[in-house]
Each structure stands twice: as structure tokens, then as C-alpha cells.
Amino acid sequence: MFLRIVSQVKFWRSVMVLSLGFAVVVVLIKGSLTQGDFMSFLKSWKNLTGLILGALIYGFFAAYGRFYKYYKSQRRS
Numbered sequence: 331m332f333l334r335i336v337s338q339v340k341f342w343r344s345v346m347v348l349s350l351g352f353a354v355v356v357v358l359i360k361g362s363l364t365q366g367d368f369m370s371f372l373k374s375w376k377n378l379t380g381l382i383l384g385a386l387i388y389g390f391f392a393a394y395g396r397f398y399k400y401y402k403s404q405r406r407s
Contacts, residue, residue, distance in 0.1 A: 335397045344396070349389030353381055 335341055361368030372378050 331398065331401060335394060335401065338397075341393055341397055344393040345386070345389040347389075348392050349385040352388045353385040356381060356385070 357368060357371060360371040364370050372381070
């Protein structure tokens, strides 16, 4: 089932959309905590790398959970 899910273009599109949304939310929260300097968090390459990897991991697991639930319900029917 894993290969069936990750081989679909829709899955990866969903991963990218969820990752982008997660990254935007994190930058907005961090920006509001630093009194409005939104880009101060992104000045360090370590922070930027962590944000990108964290967003991709979050997007992958969230999208995989949605697709797995969908295919599991389709198999029961």
C-alpha cells in the first residue's frame, strides 16, 4: 500500500501544499513572537534548513495519513 500511495502525483502535490502551509504558519508565529520582524528567523541557514525539513516531514506524514485512510475505506467497500 505504501508504494501505491507514494507513487501518485496527487500525493506529492498534497505533500507540497501541506508543507508550504505549515512553513507559512511557523514563520507567522515566529514573526509575531519576535515583535513583527518576520524574516529574522530565516537569516540563519540552520533555521531555514530546519524549517524546510520540518515542513516536508509534516507534509509527508499528514498527506500519507489522509491517503491511507482513503484507500483503507475504499478497500472495505
